[in-house]
Structures are given as C-alpha cells and as structure tokens.
Amino acid sequence: MPCGSWQDAARRVQNRCLGSPLGLGRSRRVDGESLLSRSHDAATGVGPITTQGFVAEVRRKLADALALLAGERPAKAFVGPDQKMGDIVLEARGIRKVFPGVVANDGVDLTVRAGEIHALLGENGAGKTTLVKILYGVYTPDEGEIMLGGQPVKIGSPRDARDLGIGMVHQHFMLSEPNTVAENVALGLPEGRMLFPEEEVRRRIQDFSGVYGLKVDPEAKVWQLSAGEKQKIEILKALLARARLLILDEPTAVLTPLETQELFAALRLMAQQGKAIIFITHKLEEVLSVADRVTVLRKGRVVGNVNTSETDRRQLANLMVGMDLVPSKKALAKPGEVVLEVAALSVIGDRGNEACRGISFSLGTGEILGVAGVAGNGQRELVEALAGIRRVASGCVRILGRDVTNHGPRAVANLGVAYIPEDRLGMGIVPDMTIKENLVLRKYWQPEFSRGMFLHESAVDVYAGEMIDAYEIMTPSSDTLSRKLSGGNIQRLILARETSGRPRLIIASHPTSGLDVKATSEIRAKLLRAADDGSAILLDSEDLEEIFELSDRIAVIVRGQFVGIVPRAEATLEKIGLLMGGATG
Amino acid sequence: MSPSARWLWMIPRISAQKRREPLTPKQSFVLMLSAIAVGIILGGLLFSLVGVSPLYAYGKILQGSFGSPQGWKEIWRKCIPLMMAGVGLVIAFKAVFWNIGAEGQMLVGAIGATWIALSFKQAPAWVLLPSMFGCGFALGAAFCVIPAILRSRFNVNEVITTLMLNYVAMQLVSYLIDGPWKGKTQHGYPYTDPFVEAARIPRIPGTFIHYPTLIIGVVACVLLYYFMKRTRAGYEIKVTGYSPRAAEYAGISYVKTLLVVALISGGLAGIAGVGEVAGVHGRLMYPYYISGGYGFTAIIVAWLARLHPAGVIVSSIFVSAVLVGGDAMRLRVPLASVNIFTGLILLMLVSTEILRTHYVKVTWGEPTRPS
Numbered sequence: 001m002p003c004g005s006w007q008d009a010a011r012r013v014q015n016r017c018l019g020s021p022l023g024l025g026r027s028r029r030v031d032g033e034s035l036l037s038r039s040h041d042a043a044t045g046v047g048p049i050t051t052q053g054f055v056a057e058v059r060r061k062l063a064d065a066l067a068l069l070a071g072e073r074p075a076k077a078f079v080g081p082d083q084k085m086g087d088i089v090l091e092a093r094g095i096r097k098v099f100p101g102v103v104a105n106d107g108v109d110l111t112v113r114a115g116e117i118h119a120l121l122g123e124n125g126a127g128k129t130t131l132v133k134i135l136y137g138v139y140t141p142d143e144g145e146i147m148l149g150g151q152p153v154k155i156g157s158p159r160d161a162r163d164l165g166i167g168m169v170h171q172h173f174m175l176s177e178p179n180t181v182a183e184n185v186a187l188g189l190p191e192g193r194m195l196f197p198e199e200e201v202r203r204r205i206q207d208f209s210g211v212y213g214l215k216v217d218p219e220a221k222v223w224q225l226s227a228g229e230k231q232k233i234e235i236l237k238a239l240l241a242r243a244r245l246l247i248l249d250e251p252t253a254v255l256t257p258l259e260t261q262e263l264f265a266a267l268r269l270m271a272q273q274g275k276a277i278i279f280i281t282h283k284l285e286e287v288l289s290v291a292d293r294v295t296v297l298r299k300g301r302v303v304g305n306v307n308t309s310e311t312d313r314r315q316l317a318n319l320m321v322g323m324d325l326v327p328s329k330k331a332l333a334k335p336g337e338v339v340l341e342v343a344a345l346s347v348i349g350d351r352g353n354e355a356c357r358g359i360s361f362s363l364g365t366g367e368i369l370g371v372a373g374v375a376g377n378g379q380r381e382l383v384e385a386l387a388g389i390r391r392v393a394s395g396c397v398r399i400l401g402r403d404v405t406n407h408g409p410r411a412v413a414n415l416g417v418a419y420i421p422e423d424r425l426g427m428g429i430v431p432d433m434t435i436k437e438n439l440v441l442r443k444y445w446q447p448e449f450s451r452g453m454f455l456h457e458s459a460v461d462v463y464a465g466e467m468i469d470a471y472e473i474m475t476p477s478s479d480t481l482s483r484k485l486s487g488g489n490i491q492r493l494i495l496a497r498e499t500s501g502r503p504r505l506i507i508a509s510h511p512t513s514g515l516d517v518k519a520t521s522e523i524r525a526k527l528l529r530a531a532d533d534g535s536a537i538l539l540d541s542e543d544l545e546e547i548f549e550l551s552d553r554i555a556v557i558v559r560g561q562f563v564g565i566v567p568r569a570e571a572t573l574e575k576i577g578l579l580m581g582g583a584t585g
Numbered sequence: 586m587s588p589s590a591r592w593l594w595m596i597p598r599i600s601a602q603k604r605r606e607p608l609t610p611k612q613s614f615v616l617m618l619s620a621i622a623v624g625i626i627l628g629g630l631l632f633s634l635v636g637v638s639p640l641y642a643y644g645k646i647l648q649g650s651f652g653s654p655q656g657w658k659e660i661w662r663k664c665i666p667l668m669m670a671g672v673g674l675v676i677a678f679k680a681v682f683w684n685i686g687a688e689g690q691m692l693v694g695a696i697g698a699t700w701i702a703l704s705f706k707q708a709p710a711w712v713l714l715p716s717m718f719g720c721g722f723a724l725g726a727a728f729c730v731i732p733a734i735l736r737s738r739f740n741v742n743e744v745i746t747t748l749m750l751n752y753v754a755m756q757l758v759s760y761l762i763d764g765p766w767k768g769k770t771q772h773g774y775p776y777t778d779p780f781v782e783a784a785r786i787p788r789i790p791g792t793f794i795h796y797p798t799l800i801i802g803v804v805a806c807v808l809l810y811y812f813m814k815r816t817r818a819g820y821e822i823k824v825t826g827y828s829p830r831a832a833e834y835a836g837i838s839y840v841k842t843l844l845v846v847a848l849i850s851g852g853l854a855g856i857a858g859v860g861e862v863a864g865v866h867g868r869l870m871y872p873y874y875i876s877g878g879y880g881f882t883a884i885i886v887a888w889l890a891r892l893h894p895a896g897v898i899v900s901s902i903f904v905s906a907v908l909v910g911g912d913a914m915r916l917r918v919p920l921a922s923v924n925i926f927t928g929l930i931l932l933m934l935v936s937t938e939i940l941r942t943h944y945v946k947v948t949w950g951e952p953t954r955p956s
Contacts, residue, residue: 099605156948157602389833410836419834427830433823441835444820453816 085115088150089245089276090135095144097130104130105141106300112245117267117277119291119308121284121320123516127300128280129171132247135278136168137161148245167243169234171250171280171487171514172425175222181205182218185237201240209236224350227422228255228375228542235263239270246270247278250514252286256374256542264290282320282516284313296320320517336365338401339505339536340386345395347378347385347560355381356560358395363505368527368537369565370551372544372576378560379540380422383509386538387419388412400504413442415505418498422509422540424487428494431483435475436464438482439497471496488519495523499530506530506537512546524550544576556580594950601943608941616937624933628926637918649913650906656913658792662865664905665795666691666857666879668802671886672809672897673853677729679813679892680826680846682736684729686747687854688880689754692872693728694721694855695862696758699777699869702784703766710783714797717784718859725855726848728754733847737840751880755872762869777869786864795864798856802901805853809894818845854880882908885931888938907931 088111095108105127112118120128133139135146137155145152148164155161161168175184182202189201202218209215209232216225216232225233231251238246248267252260267277267290281287287294288308296304296319304319340363349355355378363369373379384390386397388409396405399415413419419442421427429438440449440460449456449463464478471492475485482493491511499506508527512520527550531537541547547554548568555565556579564579608616629639650656670687677684697720705713732746759775768778786795813819825832825842832839861875862868869875886904890896911927 157600157946159600387834388836408836409834413836421834423830426828427834430824430828430831432827437820437823441824441831444817444835450817453818455815455817455820457815 085113085274087114088112089114089148090278091147091150092131092135093145093147095131095134095141095146097127097134097139097141099130103300105134108144108297108300108302110295110302112276112278114274114276115271116293117271117279117291119287119294120278120280120297121282121287121294121316122297123282123320123518126297126320126516128297129249130300131297132168132249132278132280135161136166136247162241162243165244166247167238167241167245168247169231169238169249169251173227173230173234175230175233177221177223179222180218181216181220181222181225181233184222184233185218185240189241204240205236208240220351226376226380228259231255232259235266239266243275245276245278247280249280250282251279252281252283257544258374260286284316284320287316288313317517334366336367336534338362338364339399340538341398342386343396343398345382345385345397346393347381347390348393349378349381354393354560356385359557359560359562360395361555361562361565363536363538365504365534365536366531367553368531368539368551370547370554371538371540371557372547372554372580373557374580375542377557379557380509381560382557383419383422383507383538383540386412387417387421387507410445416501416503418503418506418508418535420491420494420498420506420508420511422513424490424494429482429490432481434479435468435473435482435485435493436460436478438493439464439467439478442497443501467493467496467500470500488515491515491519491523495526499526499535502533503530503535506535507540508537509540510542511539512541512543520546544573547576548573598948600946600948601939602946603943604941613941616940617934620933620937621930624930627933628929631922631925631929632918635918635922642914642918646910646913650910656909658794659909659912660902660905661799662793662795663879663908664901665799665802665860665864666876667883667886667905668806668897668901669798669857669860670854670880670883671890671901672802672806672894673850674883674887675890675892675894675897676809676813676822677846677850678826678887680822680842681829682733682843682846682850683744684732684747684847684850685744685884686729686732686750686880687850687857687883688876688878689747689751690725690728690851690854691858691861691876691880692751692754692758694725694858695869695875696754696761696858697721697724697855698784698859698863699761699766699780702780702863703777706781706784708783713784714786714863717863718801718856721855721859722852723855725858726852729847729851729854730844733843734840737843758869758872758875762871766869768868775871779868780863784863785867786860788864793865795860798860798864801856803898806894806898809849813894818842822846854883857883882931885935888935891938904931 090110090112092108092110095105095110096103097105108127108131110118110120110131120131122128130139134141135155137157137160140156146155147153148166153164155164155166158168176187179187182199182205185205186201205216205218216229216236220229222230222233235248235251251263255263264286267279271277271292279286279291288311291308293307294305294311294316295302296306296316298320304316306315342362343360345356345359346354347356357378359382361369371379371382381390385392388404388407388411392405396403398404399412399417402415404412404415409419425431430441437460440455440463443449444455444460449459461478467473468475468478473485473489473492473496475489482490485493495511506527511527512523515523524546527537527539537550539547539550548571551568553565553567554571554576555562556576557563558580566575566579625643629643632639632642648656650660670691674684674687698717701713701717701720705716708716728750729747732741732743732750735741735746736743762777763775766777768774768776770778786797788795813823821832821837821842822845824835824837825839829839832842857879858875861877861879866874882904883901886897886901889900889904907927907930911923914923914926
C-alpha cells in the first residue's frame, strides 16, 4: 500500500503553512496525485486493510484536507500562511447603509480575528444579511470603513471580495440548476484548466467531501438535489476556493441536525487552521455550541458583543428580541373525523428513483402529524404528492373521503387543503408579481375573486388589504412586488393566503426554516390555533424541536418509508433520533 | 491566478452590475435617444466608407421617412403587420414561449385568406373579408399550436420548431403559387390571380394603408393590455412566464396556458398575413414579398415595447420609420449598406436595453489588496 507516514503528512502541512508561495503549487500537484492514487487503492481494495491501516488512512486524509485548506494562495492575499491566531482579520467601523425607507445598518462595528468563529445573531430584518453583503462587495456602504489585515480596502464587487480571500455561502443558493455538482464547483474556482475543469474538480470533491462528511455525488445534477444537498455544494464551493474569511449566511437553515453537526465540525477544523468565520444565525443553541464570539444586531444596530463562554441562552435572547422567550405548549388533540387518508402510497422522485414506498397513515381533525427525517429521505416527494403537484405511482390519497389521487393541485386546493411549500421564493410566491396578485395565487379562480373570465379586482384589493393587516405583512402597499419583501414577510404572505380560509388540511413544509425567533413563534402559534379550530396539519420539518413542540404524533421517514409513527407522549429525542438513523422500531 | 499570469490583470474587465432601482421612464427615454444617436454616428461612418456623404444620406433618409407625405404613408403601411405580429409575440414572450415563427404564421394566414378569396369570388365583401380574416387567424393559430403542443406535452424546444415551421410555410406558398393556384392571367409568373374587388381590404385612397387592419391592430393592442391585466387567463400567462413552479403549485395547466398563448400569438400573426395579401398585394406571390421579414422584425418590436401590449403601438411605428428611412436610401447607396444601417439602429436599441436595469463597470489592473 503506497503511503507516507502520519509524520510525512504533518510535515507537508507545516511546509505549506510556512513555505514560499512558489513551493506551494508544486506540493499541491504532488498531493493531488497521491490523494488520487490512495483513494483509488482504497476503492479497489488493493493492499491489506488493517484496523491500523484504516486509522492511518483516515488521519492522512484529514491532514491532506487541512493542507488543502491551509495555504495555496499566493502570499499576496491579506491573510497569508503567516497569519497568526488571534490577529485581527477584519475590522468594520461605523458601517451605515440606507435603503429607500429602511436604515438597514446604522453605525455597525465588527471585529473578527483569525481562528475565530464569530456569530452574527439577530432577527430577520436586523441587518445581518445587509452587513455581510457589504463585506462581500454586493452592496457599497453609505458610510464607514472596512479594514482587512489592518489595511483599509474598498470591496467593489463579490469578485473583489473573492480575490481578497473572502468567501461567502449565501442563504439562497447560487447554483446553476441544470449543471452537475462538479461543474458548479469548477465554475467557482479561480484556477483550473480551460477545458473540462470539472474532471479534476470531481476528484477533489470526492476526497474533500469525504473528510468533512459533506457527502454529495459530483455527477448529480443540481436540480435533482434537496435543499440540504444544495447547501452542501455551496459550502464545498467556498471551502475549495480556499477563502481566508468565510461568511455563512444562515447555513443551517436547510440542514438536518446531523448535517449541522457535520458542518460545525468542519467549521471548527477551519478555525483551527487560522481562518476567520462569520456565521449568521438566529438560533441561540448554534451560537452557544459553535461560536467563540457573538455580535448581536437589532434593527440595524449592534446591541451586544460578547464571548460565548461568558453568556447564556437567556441573555442572548434578551439582547436579540428585547424580551424573554415564551415557548408555546400544545395540549394533545383528541383525533376527530378523518381528514386525510393515505394508503400504500408510492411516488417516483426526480431521478427516477422510488422516493416514497408504501406509505400509509391517516390524519384527523385538529391533529398535527410531524414528519421527521434526514433531508432527502422522500419528505419532499411525499408532500408534493399529497398536494397534487407530483404524480402518484401507486396507492391512494383520500381527503375528506374523496379520492384525489392524481387529480392535480387545484382539485386538492378546492377541497380546502392549504399547502405551505418548502421553496418559498421558487414556488410559494411569484417574486415578480405584486403582493395582492400573490395573495390570490391559489384562489383566484374561486367565485369570490372572479367575474366570469375576469378577475374581480376590487374584491382582490379588499382581500389583500385585510390579509396585510391581519397577518402583519410589512409593506408600503399591496401593489409592491413581492420580491421586495423580507423572508419573514414572504412567509406571512404565504400563510395569509393558505390558512386564512379555515382550511380542512394544512400541509406545511419547513414552515419556519430560516425565519427569526419572532416570526417562528408567531407562525407556530398560528398553526396551533388552526389545529384548535379543527384543521388537520401535516408538518414536514427538519427542526426536531418544532416537531416535538407542535405534533400529536411523529412519523419518521427513512429512505421513503415510514419506519414508525410515535405518539408524542411516548416520543423521546433518542427514540426519534434512532429511528431517523435507520433503527427499526 | 498564478504569478506568471499576472499580465492578465492588465486586460480591462467589463462587467454589468444590477442597478438598485431601474431607470425612470424619463431616463429610459434619454437612453433610447442616445442609443439611436450612436447608431446614427456609426451609420454615418458606414456611409462615408461607401463614398456617400453622411449628411446627404441622412437628409435623404429623413426626407424619405418623416419628411414627406410619401414617407408617412409608407410608415403607416409597414407598421400594420409589425403591430399585429408584435403584440402577439408580446403575449407569447410573457409566457416565456419563444415564438420565432411569426413569419411562417403570417404566410399561412395569407394562404388562408387567398384560399377564401379564390374560392368564393361571387360573395359580397361583408362576407368575404370577415371570413378571410377568420381563416387567416385560424391557420396562423394552428401553425403556432403545433410547437406549443410539442413544447407543453413533450418538452420540445419551441425556438427550433417555430423557426423550422417558417421554412415549411415558405415552401408551401412557393408550391401553391407555382402549382395549383398559379394564376391564368399572370403570363407564367408564379402569382395567383388578383383578388376580386370584394376580397380586397379597403385602403385610404392614394395610399397602401389598409385601415381596417390598422384598426384591428390598435384594438388588439389595447384589448390585450386589458386581457393581461384583468382576466384570469392573463393572470395565468403571467404566473406561468414568471415562475413555472408557482404555476404548477397554483394548479395552472401549462398545456392550456400555452394553447391560449399560441392561439393569440399565431392568430394575430396570421391576420397580419391577411392584411398584406388582401390589403397591399391583392394576390399571393413570392413568400418574401408577403411576409418581408416582418415576422422577425416583430420580435424587435415586442422587445422595444418592453413586452407591454399597448407599447407595441409606439414601437411598431418607430421600427417602421427606421425601415422606411432605410428604403428611401436604396436607390442612392448600395443596398447592403442600407440594411446594415437599419440593423445598426435596432441593434443599438436592443443592446442598450440592459442598461435600464444594469450599469456597466470597467475595471483595470489588479484588485486593491494590501500587501
């Protein structure tokens, strides 16, 4: 088995950290080859595989990955290999940014050091995203200055930012959907061959993603992937581009708890290598578990800047929302009349695989069924099939006693079924149409809003006005394009449209992912109230806390099958976690 | 970038960046005027190259278009098919159905009108003309429905199918005028017999302006504006175009929506063909004489109107004026240079469209980075 010792690898890492820029290119190539041959050997099973050998192999791979991360940029980059832990990498002073009608950032200061994971905590609309978009060159600040490695810089565009060694993982994916994972990653890399750069990248992804547990198939087309998998590519893209300062805008919003842990492990490794990491979130647990330091923003201003070792959940929550959190508790519902009945449902996924197999359950009035599972186990396909927008291969879906299998989304909606889709911007709303047009997207054909072939415009206007007031959608008018709304307000719009008419069944897919504490508790409260009013609710969520908080029963989905439906009274985190992990029960 | 490739930074880098707010209508208008000005300057250089004084050339062009009654007559005549086909394309493009086949749809519309005109010579005008328009509409629509079905049912790219069907329509016309419909009074030329008087669309005396078609065109633009704004079908077309996934979510049938779009788009192009054959020529002749590239130019008309149905009225008149201005030069300079001139003006207009929502940034040298 051709292999170097662990010491060799460590020396290589050291060399790379201290070595000259000219030496780097050479060692990179050598490493690439050795990595390739080794993984090839491992794959084909050449050579004796002993426990010792296996451990050494893992160590080597880890070391190589760290080496890739450590230093392959010319020394000109502001945080070179000579970057010392604790040095100030980025300093922003007095950042101010005004959008028409909104002060997004007002006198914001931010200091980030090498080797530090710095959390930016705040609600939606607190100005977190604006701040990092300024750092990444998407916006130019109206006032204030940015220093990188002690030097004032002007970051005019994301390209400048990348050249300066700043990487960003956006909240919404910046991926080319028709292309493969490898092609997308190749597109984001500064170097590479002119023709077919993805061939080399494919190998690097495999080596690299294995080490960090960010497993993706380099050959998969992006449009076939779940949100969680797309997020992994974004993270890999930034990792492979060897950014020195990595900004992650709510990276965990689409990740499962397990994936989140994997990401955090990767972030910690990067921080140990002297990278600076800015990490946007509104989840307190995440701040406390992974960040070293936290800056809290509220309404565009910095309201706190503390070390995580010196703070707790309560203090951070207070800083963020200015009030204590009150968790909502739900009394268990007595299942009433059956609303939704699913029998032996099988659904084909985008890749032609059988995404759901033989799923059966029923759901009664006032009942909330939580669907828990690791991303990409068939939840999306199940929910889409129930909502009528994905064809059912076999089995049957009955709503209120009516067979609606493959009757299409409108037949389902007409039975009083609300559907809150996972992909808000891509499916839940039409960003280029106005708020009032979006508010009737799933009801414009009903007699209330139509007059023959015409839309009943005054009725739409009145309805839109009522909804904007009742659901507190923050907008100047109902004629505003809905693309201008913030994430929380977009979800309020969808909720207003879907749940206002006392639906019999609500299919909610990731209803609070990426939303702030206030919007989240507001939306959960609305779902609970709907259940109290007699709606049956199917809740597909990757937030286990949410599932435990809301559900009467919890169904666990693994590889397209329900492996168990557990009443909440009997459910524990361990039990559900074990089921999600594939244990039978 | 490796150190040895440092020199690459010396190449100026041009990038378009999104404006926070798109230009106001006033600024857009100034932008449009500047685009035309640049086109005129480049055109002037071109005319100097072929040995004609630019001042003389532009004098003639102005005189030949806006500057003379003859020019105005031509502008109105040419704007009719552009308006008709253009507004149909606006609807198709709104649904992101890239109909490049207006040319062919015009031709089959013309075939439909000719068939009625040649078959029912005894019928009075009030029967003949509406049925000619109806038949033209139906054939044009049918010709557009084929790619729409292929697109919505089998996901066949409509750019290819609509484009290819243009050639089918051209060959069909060529076959008819040199075969079954070849006129007995045409001394062997490949034309049909002239239409009877009742099968001709009335014109404003002394011009080729077949005003009933013009009125239909203007009415179509206004009606389609309200159609897109007020009706459920218009709403469905917009949702389908902006976000196919959201349309699926709303239960909007892609097949039905595309059918409606194809009917409107192809049908109006068909009517444009009826107007040309029954309003201008009075008989079916060489395909190029009938459609004359209007079906392709209508794409530019639709874009310049920014996919606004009522805006087509203005943009069709404008594009028509550019074409007429070019025609006025034909006898004085080489034909090709006139075509290049009209092309230049339209290219400038279309290519500056992006500046409404983006600004262009030129960067030079290495990005600022502290050592």
